Amino acid sequence: MGCVEIRGISKLFGNVRAVDQVDLATNEGEFLVLLGPSGCGKTTLLRMIAGIEEPTAGEMVTDGRVVTHLPPRMRDIAMVFQSYALYPHMTVYKNIAFPLRARGVEKEAVRKKVEWAAGMFKIERLLDRKPRELSGGERQRVALARAMVREPSVFLLDEPLSNLDALLRASAREELRQFQRRVGVTTIYVTHDQVEAMGLGDRIVVMSQGKIRQIGTPMEIYQWPADTFVATFVGSPPMNLLDQGDTLLGFRPETFMPTDAVEGSGGVVTYPFEVTYLEYLGAERLVYGTVGEKSHARHVVSRLPGSLILPMEAGKTYPFAVALRDLRRFDKKSGLYKEGGPS
Amino acid sequence: MSGQPVSNLAVDGARGGLLDREGALAKLMIAPAILYIVAMIGVPFVLAVLYSLSDATTGDPSLNFVGLRNFTAALEDPVFRLSLWNTVFFTLASQCIVVLLSRLLATALLKTFRGKWLVRFLIMLPWTAPISLGTIGWLWMLDSIFSPIDWVLRYVGLLGAPDALLGAGTNLYYLGIPGLAISSIILVDVWRILPLATVIQLAGLSSIPKDLLEAAEVDGASPWRRTLMITIPLTLPITSIAFLFGVVFTFTDLVVVYVLTRGGPVHMTQVLSSWTFFKGIEGGDLAQGAAISLFMFPVLAAVAILILRMARRTEVV
Numbered sequence: 001m002g003c004v005e006i007r008g009i010s011k012l013f014g015n016v017r018a019v020d021q022v023d024l025a026t027n028e029g030e031f032l033v034l035l036g037p038s039g040c041g042k043t044t045l046l047r048m049i050a051g052i053e054e055p056t057a058g059e060m061v062t063d064g065r066v067v068t069h070l071p072p073r074m075r076d077i078a079m080v081f082q083s084y085a086l087y088p089h090m091t092v093y094k095n096i097a098f099p100l101r102a103r104g105v106e107k108e109a110v111r112k113k114v115e116w117a118a119g120m121f122k123i124e125r126l127l128d129r130k131p132r133e134l135s136g137g138e139r140q141r142v143a144l145a146r147a148m149v150r151e152p153s154v155f156l157l158d159e160p161l162s163n164l165d166a167l168l169r170a171s172a173r174e175e176l177r178q179f180q181r182r183v184g185v186t187t188i189y190v191t192h193d194q195v196e197a198m199g200l201g202d203r204i205v206v207m208s209q210g211k212i213r214q215i216g217t218p219m220e221i222y223q224w225p226a227d228t229f230v231a232t233f234v235g236s237p238p239m240n241l242l243d244q245g246d247t248l249l250g251f252r253p254e255t256f257m258p259t260d261a262v263e264g265s266g267g268v269v270t271y272p273f274e275v276t277y278l279e280y281l282g283a284e285r286l287v288y289g290t291v292g293e294k295s296h297a298r299h300v301v302s303r304l305p306g307s308l309i310l311p312m313e314a315g316k317t318y319p320f321a322v323a324l325r326d327l328r329r330f331d332k333k334s335g336l337y338k339e340g341g342p343s
Numbered sequence: 344m345s346g347q348p349v350s351n352l353a354v355d356g357a358r359g360g361l362l363d364r365e366g367a368l369a370k371l372m373i374a375p376a377i378l379y380i381v382a383m384i385g386v387p388f389v390l391a392v393l394y395s396l397s398d399a400t401t402g403d404p405s406l407n408f409v410g411l412r413n414f415t416a417a418l419e420d421p422v423f424r425l426s427l428w429n430t431v432f433f434t435l436a437s438q439c440i441v442v443l444l445s446r447l448l449a450t451a452l453l454k455t456f457r458g459k460w461l462v463r464f465l466i467m468l469p470w471t472a473p474i475s476l477g478t479i480g481w482l483w484m485l486d487s488i489f490s491p492i493d494w495v496l497r498y499v500g501l502l503g504a505p506d507a508l509l510g511a512g513t514n515l516y517y518l519g520i521p522g523l524a525i526s527s528i529i530l531v532d533v534w535r536i537l538p539l540a541t542v543i544q545l546a547g548l549s550s551i552p553k554d555l556l557e558a559a560e561v562d563g564a565s566p567w568r569r570t571l572m573i574t575i576p577l578t579l580p581i582t583s584i585a586f587l588f589g590v591v592f593t594f595t596d597l598v599v600v601y602v603l604t605r606g607g608p609v610h611m612t613q614v615l616s617s618w619t620f621f622k623g624i625e626g627g628d629l630a631q632g633a634a635i636s637l638f639m640f641p642v643l644a645a646v647a648i649l650i651l652r653m654a655r656r657t658e659v660v
Contacts, residue, residue, distance in 0.1 A: 072563070078561065081557070081558055085554035085555050087558075098559070098562050098572070102562055
């Protein structure tokens with residue numbers, strides 16, 4: 001129940017390869033996040049899984065059944081759209097009941113299921129309202145209830161939080177995660193927001209230009225990026241990359257600290273860090289500057305915790321260091337991660 | 344000295360130009376439209392009411408009050424009753440067909456295909472042609488001797504042969520036989536309104552967010568169910584507007600009947616507007632004509648109110 005397997009799926013729009021030879025398999029009951037910048041093909045991939053878009057090439061299997069060319073209603077899949085796509089002429093009750101009535105479920109059973117789904121998202125008191133009388137957060141809950149009411153084996157979400165304000169988004173994210181844990185339905189979630197992806201996903205699929213760049217847990221994606229794209233797309237500010245011949249040396253801003261503050265049990269690399277600009281953000285300080293010779297000067301960012309009280313001024317140079325275990329090496333040409341210890 | 348510019352500014356603001364006084368400007372700008380409506384609709388309407396209560400004729404248009412005599416006389420006239428029925432029947436029949444056909448056409452035009460612009464152009468053509476010219480074209484098409492439709496039917500063997508499906512005669516006499524004449528009038532009414540209705544329906548269909556139909560698809564609705572539960576309810580307000588516009592145009596139309604049949608054969612296709620014209624203008628009985636035409640008023644008023652309410656509903660959705 002609830003496994004999606006994608007084998008060599010491609011989608012062409014004219015000459016544009018929206019999705020390019022993607023292989024992907026979900027685990028039972030996991031929360032999988034498709035992460036990537038706009039236009040990377042993540043939504044197209046999701047729409048192909050839903051069956052709204054037909055792949056140009058490749059095969060799609062859910063629960064051992066080939067569904068590549070089946071219409072959406074013959075796949076056991078529910079989807080929440082970015083716009084929520086609530087039916088404006090129907091009450092909330094009828095919206096939630098719609099998928100059941102489309103399947104010819106008997107009236108009394110429909111009523112019970114709708115009440116169950118409404119209870120799950122705490123929207124019982126909204127059942128008689130029309131979508132236009134609801135707030136953004138309420139609409140989102142109705143859309144979730146409508147998707148969940150027929151207990152699909154796979155649950156697809158297309159940036160469902162992007163229309164909510166920041167405060168609501170944080171609480172909705174938490175609720176969504178808890179809900180998914182409780183129900184245990186396999187979920188594929190599309191977003192361009194890395195914070196959402198890190199917070200929600202059991203695993204994250206990072207996509208760019210129609211291709212998968214890396215699949216891994218949030219920790220793997222963040223700590224061990226497969227290439228420079230993942231390294232710079234995930235994390236804010238992104239990973240620092242220093243040019244070293246045919247290698248790019250990468251380290252996260254929070255690992256780049258004043259030499260005294262770096263724990264050097266495994267050895268450290270030190271750099272004279274010329275500070276150009278400081279940003280005080282409350283919980284942390286971002287320090288922008290350059291390291292290395294003038295000719296090879298590279299911009300790097302350091303992220304210092306607010307608790308680290310250390311006077312610092314723009315225009316001055318300070319000794320900074322990175323622990324060896326925090327250094328990552330990438331091939332300069334291909335951008336791919338390189339095994340092997342730091343030089 | 345420093346106060347000088349400030350006080351200047353204050354004086355300017357207090358006086359203001361006409362352009363700054365929104366109330367006055369609004370009245371000024373809407374005045375031409377109101378004047379036009381009063382002169383072209385209000386005055387004739389009041390005149391019609393006055394005439395209908397008098398014994399005015401084209402020879403003697405003086406107004407002598409005769410009470411409701413003209414209305415009772417109209418109601419007792421079998422031709423008037425037939426005209427009233429015909430007006431309602433032609434309008435409803437043609438507009439029901441128009442709604443169906445325009446929905447089909449709009450659905451087809453929503454898709455992309457080769458030569459789409461040509462199809463659109465051809466569909467819009469009847470609307471751009473003057474109604475009288477178009478109807479004269481139909482008059483020739485439906486001619487009792489030279490009808491090209493009859494010619495085609497004879498050519499394919501449906502007409503003119505002893506065992507032909509449509510009879511052994513050489514012609515069908517579209518405008519001379521009651522059933523065919525009525526059908527012909529309805530056909531031309533449909534032809535006339537279809538372009539407008541199609542454009543309105545097309546606007547309605549393309550205003551449905553694609554997301555909604557896709558959501559319904561994922562929710563498991565069959566194409567038939569999507570049409571029934573999503574597309575039709577969502578386009579109902581705008582379809583009703585297309586329908587009501589068609590009703591107004593057809594209900595008040597004089598040209599189609601006047602050009603094609605002049606109400607014949609034996610008043611079988613007479614409608615209120617043509618009967619008004621024949622009685623009031625050609626027959627010279629202004630008072631009777633006015634009374635007959637006033638029977639259109641309640642229907643049109645009701646339709647106008649409905650259109651306004653529908654327009655408001657589309658705004659909300």
